[in-house]
Amino acid sequence: MGEPVKSSDAAADNQAIVSQEIRDIEEGYKAARAAGQPAETQPRVDYPPYRSSILRHPTKSLHHTDPETIELFSPAFGHHDVHALESNLTIQHNGEPQGERMILRGKVLDGNGRPVAGQLVEIWQANAAGRYIHKRDQHPAPIDPNFTGVGRCITGPDGSYEFLTIKPGAYPWKNHLNAWRPAHIHFSLFGTEFTQRIVTQMYFPGDQLFPLDPIYQSIVDQDARDRLVARYNHDFTSPEWALGYEWDIVLTGSKRTWTENEAYGEQGDHE
Amino acid sequence: MSDQHLVPTPGQTVGPFFGYALPFEKGGELVPPGSPNSVTLHGTVYDGKGAPIPDAILEIWQADSNGNVPHQTGSLVRDGYTFTGWGRTPVGNTGKYVFSTVNPGATEPGKAPFFAVAVFARGLMNRLFTRVYLPEDTEALENDALLSSLEPARRKTLMAERLADGSLHWDLRLQGEDETVFLDFHAEG
Numbered sequence: 032m033g034e035p036v037k038s039s040d041a042a043a044d045n046q047a048i049v050s051q052e053i054r055d056i057e058e059g060y061k062a063a064r065a066a067g068q069p070a071e072t073q074p075r076v077d078y079p080p081y082r083s084s085i086l087r088h089p090t091k092s093l094h095h096t097d098p099e100t101i102e103l104f105s106p107a108f109g110h111h112d113v114h115a116l117e118s119n120l121t122i123q124h125n126g127e128p129q130g131e132r133m134i135l136r137g138k139v140l141d142g143n144g145r146p147v148a149g150q151l152v153e154i155w156q157a158n159a160a161g162r163y164i165h166k167r168d169q170h171p172a173p174i175d176p177n178f179t180g181v182g183r184c185i186t187g188p189d190g191s192y193e194f195l196t197i198k199p200g201a202y203p204w205k206n207h208l209n210a211w212r213p214a215h216i217h218f219s220l221f222g223t224e225f226t227q228r229i230v231t232q233m234y235f236p237g238d239q240l241f242p243l244d245p246i247y248q249s250i251v252d253q254d255a256r257d258r259l260v261a262r263y264n265h266d267f268t269s270p271e272w273a274l275g276y277e278w279d280i281v282l283t284g285s286k287r288t289w290t291e292n293e294a295y296g297e298q299g300d301h302e
Numbered sequence: 303m304s305d306q307h308l309v310p311t312p313g314q315t316v317g318p319f320f321g322y323a324l325p326f327e328k329g330g331e332l333v334p335p336g337s338p339n340s341v342t343l344h345g346t347v348y349d350g351k352g353a354p355i356p357d358a359i360l361e362i363w364q365a366d367s368n369g370n371v372p373h374q375t376g377s378l379v380r381d382g383y384t385f386t387g388w389g390r391t392p393v394g395n396t397g398k399y400v401f402s403t404v405n406p407g408a409t410e411p412g413k414a415p416f417f418a419v420a421v422f423a424r425g426l427m428n429r430l431f432t433r434v435y436l437p438e439d440t441e442a443l444e445n446d447a448l449l450s451s452l453e454p455a456r457r458k459t460l461m462a463e464r465l466a467d468g469s470l471h472w473d474l475r476l477q478g479e480d481e482t483v484f485l486d487f488h489a490e491g
Contacts, residue, residue, distance in 0.1 A: 073312050074427040081315075083425030086350035087476050093430075093486035094456075096448045100409035101365050102418050102487065106388030109375035144306035151378075155323030165319040181323045217317060219324060225363050226487040228420050230429055232314040249427050250312045258311050281308045283488050 044207045046243060052080045053248045060251040072255045080245035082206050102225045103287040108151035110185060118184035120154075120196040121177075128178035130159025130197035132273040135233075135261065138190040141222055142284030146190025153219040154194060156180045161200030161214075170202050195273065201240060213240035213247060220280055227282040234260045235276070313428035316359065320422070321392060324359055328380040330391030332362075332403040339367065342469040343401040343417065343434065343462065347393050350477030354397025358423035360474070361390045362401055362434075365415065369407030405436060405470075414442035414449070416460075421474060430484040434462050434472045452483060459483050 056078070064070065076088035121128055139147040157163050157180060160172035164179050182194050199214045215232040222228065234247065241247055241256075250256045258281070267275025316324070333340045347358045364387050365371055372387030385404070393399045406415040417434040435443060443449055449457050459482045462470040475482050 072309055074314060076427045076430075078427060081425070081427070084315075084427055085425075086353075087355065087423055087425035088427065089430065089481055089484050090350075090477055091481055091483075093484050094448070094452070095486045096451070098487045099413070099416075101363060101371060101387075101406070101416075104371045104373075106363055106377060106386060107373050107375045108377065111375050112378035140308060142308050142310055144308055153323065155320065157319075163319040163322075165322050167318055167321070179322070217314075217320070217323070225418050225420070226431070228361070228429060228431075229311070229313045230316045230422055231311060232317075246315060246317075246427075249314075255309075255312050258309070259314070280311045283310045284307070286487065 046207060046209050049080050049207045049210070049245060050243060053242070053245060056080070057248070057251060070254065071250075071252045074249040075251060078245065078249040080206075081249055084249075098224065098226050098286055105150070105221050105223050105225055105227070107149075108185060108221070109149065113151065113183045113185050115184075118182055118192075118194050120156075120180060120182045120194060123179050124177040126177045128158065128175050128197050130175075130178075130200075132195070133198050134193065134195055134267050134269060134273045134275045135216070135278065136191065136193045136264075136267055136275065137261075137278040137280065139186050139192060139220060139222075139280050139282065140190055141227065141282050145285075146186070146188070147220075147222050147227075147282060148186055148188045148190055150186050150221050150223070151219075152184050152186060152192045154182045154196075154216050156196065156199040156216040157202055157214075159197050159200050161202035163202075168202075172200070172202070198235070198274075201238075206245060211240050211243070213238040213244050218280065220282065222282040222285070224285055224287060226286065229282065231280075232259060233278050236260055236263060315424065315427050316422035316429075318357055318424040320359060321357075324390065325392045326378055326390070329377075330389050330399070330401045331380060332364075332385065332387065332389045332401065334382055335402040339404055340402055341405050343403060343472065344469060345399065345471055345473040346397045347399065347421070347423070347474045348397065348476065348478070352478065354393075355423055355476070356393060356395045356397055358397070358399075358421060358426075358474075359390065359392040360399050360401075360422075361388065361420045362403070363388050363418045363420075364403065364406040365409050367404045367407050369409045369413075369415070371409065408439070408442065412442055412445065414439055414446040419474075421476075423476070426476065430476075431487065432474070432482050432484050433460050434470070435460055436470070437461055437464050448485075455480075456483050
């Protein structure tokens with residue numbers, strides 16, 4: 032259309048303008064699907080409704096290559112790296128953090144359904160009021176002196192992870208006027224191969240901000256978006272203590288020929 | 303062994319607030335700076351207008367200097383002597399990053415040594431993979447499957463430059479004329 036490139040972070044447009052762009056892209060995707068194009072399972076790196084992405088995405092397509100030896104292995108982490116208490120985000124200070132206590136549990140699997148055992152999971156999040164500890168966060172919601180919002184754990188032999196934390200709040204950002212992020216928890220994950228490395232965000236079921244959020248919507252396929260949404264699981268809820276949520280993460284398929292030992296997680300925890 | 307095929311979970315941007323979560327002490331120091339055989343890998347991350355990006359974070363993963371794949375844990379609590387092969391560092395306010403490491407060796411005879419790299423940034427929807435090759439073994443570089451599949455101008459974006467002080471210089475460009483080659487390991491065919 033020959034429009035000038037929008038400057039990132041300008042907060043120049045309102046929600047109606049951004050929502051229209053989101054809908055136009057979604058309609059385009061639906062038409063492509065109807066015409067037989069394959070489903071898209073990852074976010075688009077070129078997604079103008081997220082203004083900061085405009086100058087930060089590659090314009091050339093990713094170059095397909097077969098992984099070399101080093102890329103077929105992953106860095107190893109173990110209990111030497113991460114203390115067991117780091118998975119409890121509610122005990123990092125002297126008192127109880129404010130907010131809704133929650134248990135978050137799930138499994139890290141590879142694309143073949145095998146558990147990713149003995150591997151590092153890192154999370155970070157806003158507090159219950161929607162405020163990050165980060166000094167860049169200027170949202171005038173209260174900082175909770177009893178909540179930092181950073182956790183780590185090492186997956187069990189069955190690929191399982193578990194965190195005890197506080198449900199994060201939604202927060203405003205400057206993508207456009209009146210932009211709010213749905214509540215989310217950032218996840219950083221490693222697989223058994225470097226090619227499986229991902230960073231993503233987990234959301235909560237039924238969030239009314241989903242249709243308005245250009246980061247969530249950068250995944251144009253609804254089935255793919257749904258893979259980022261945790262499920263409330265009453266069996267994980269702890270009576271008179273904390274609500275339970277469940278979220279499994281699937282990494283890409285592995286390219287390496289596996290040994291039985293690796294499949295059961297002996298690798299990754301040599302001290 | 304399982305032959306299930308599950309659809310992978312989508313990635314999302316690392317966002318602006320990773321700074322208190324992902325970086326860790328000595329994250330970029332795979333070996334202590336100035337230790338024998340240490341080498342500095344350094345450069346700047348740029349956006350599509352050539353402006354440095356102040357809120358990106360890089361990870362490298364590499365073989366040791368003999369070409370062995372490390373299997374040691376301990377990256378997050380550097381003990382000063384265990385080589386884990388993995389490092390992570392955020393860029394500074396001027397987009398610059400620095401790793402202190404060793405030259406990776408060839409994992410097999412005749413292979414071109416490189417650092418595997420993952421980059422994350424605010425505004426970048428999904429992590430990107432790339433490689434940084436050492437410039438010395440020209441024969442191995444000629445025979446490298448990835449490099450030989452690229453036009454010379456594109457190939458250059460994956461080559462580190464060896465500076466007079468022995469350090470390796472490599473810039474990453476997310477977009478633009480000299481956009482770095484980013485890799486897809488999973489496309490069919």
